[in-house]
Amino acid sequence: MQTLARVTFFKDVADLDFERFDRLCSWRRFNDGELVVDYEDESSDVYFIIAGEVRVLIRTVAGKEIILGESRAGQFFGEMTAIDGAKRSANVTALTKSELCIMPAHVFREVIFSSKTACDRILRILTGRVRELNARLAEHSIFDLKHRLFSELLRMAHPRPGNAGELVVTPPPFHHVLAARIGCRREQVTRELSALAQEGLIEKTRGALVLVKPGVLEARLSEAMREGG
Known part of the structure; x- marks a missing residue:
C-alpha cells in the first residue's frame, strides 16, 4: 500500500493526517543508474527513499565531481x-x-508546520547534516590526503560480525569513488590503500574491505588533528 506510514521518517508520527497527505504524494520506481534530479533543476520535490540506494554528488565550477555520499532506504533528500x-x-x-x-515542496512544508513531531525530527536531521559538513570541511582544511582517506574509511565502515574490534566497508569501495569523496586522484587512493595493506591495517576479502586495526587509524587522525590545530 502506498502510504506515508511506510516511510521511515514518519514512523511513530501520531499528529499527522496520513490519509490526507497520501493523496498529495506520488510513488515512482527508478532503475540503477537512472538520474533522479540534476544540478540546477528547477523542481522542488522532496524524495523519501522507500527501497534502494542513491548517490549524491556536486560539481565544481571547473567541472570536477565530488561525491557527498550515498542515501539508503529510510532517508530523504531534496x-x-x-x-x-x-x-x-x-x-x-x-x-x-x-x-x-x-512529495511536492508545498506539501512538505505543510507537513512540517502541521506536525510538531515531524518538525522536531527534520530540525534534528538537518542539524546533523550541518555538523557532518562542518566536520568534512575541517578535514579538508587540516588533513592531508592520507588522513582524509583514513577518516572517510572510518566513516563508511561498520562493525564486522564475529570479529570484535574490526570494521568493514561492504561492498568494497571503488578507488575512483573514494577519490571523488575525498577530492584527489584514483592513483593516489590506490597508493595509500596499498601502503595500509602492507602495514596490515586493512585487508580485502571477498565482498568487503576490512579495517583490521581501526584504532590505529583513529589514533593517527587524533595526532594529525592536534598537529593541525
Whole structure:
C-alpha cells in the first residue's frame, strides 16, 4: 500500500493526517543508474527513499565531481530546495533499483508546520547534516590526503560480525569513488590503500574491505588533528 506510514521518517508520527497527505504524494520506481534530479533543476520535490540506494554528488565550477555520499532506504533528500526555493545544488542518481515517495515542496512544508513531531525530527536531521559538513570541511582544511582517506574509511565502515574490534566497508569501495569523496586522484587512493595493506591495517576479502586495526587509524587522525590545530 502506498502510504506515508511506510516511510521511515514518519514512523511513530501520531499528529499527522496520513490519509490526507497520501493523496498529495506520488510513488515512482527508478532503475540503477537512472538520474533522479540534476544540478540546477528547477523542481522542488522532496524524495523519501522507500527501497534502494542513491548517490549524491556536486560539481565544481571547473567541472570536477565530488561525491557527498550515498542515501539508503529510510532517508530523504531534496529538502533544501523545498525550503528555500533555490535551484538544485546536487546531482542524485539511483545506484540500485529504487522506490521513492515524491512529495511536492508545498506539501512538505505543510507537513512540517502541521506536525510538531515531524518538525522536531527534520530540525534534528538537518542539524546533523550541518555538523557532518562542518566536520568534512575541517578535514579538508587540516588533513592531508592520507588522513582524509583514513577518516572517510572510518566513516563508511561498520562493525564486522564475529570479529570484535574490526570494521568493514561492504561492498568494497571503488578507488575512483573514494577519490571523488575525498577530492584527489584514483592513483593516489590506490597508493595509500596499498601502503595500509602492507602495514596490515586493512585487508580485502571477498565482498568487503576490512579495517583490521581501526584504532590505529583513529589514533593517527587524533595526532594529525592536534598537529593541525
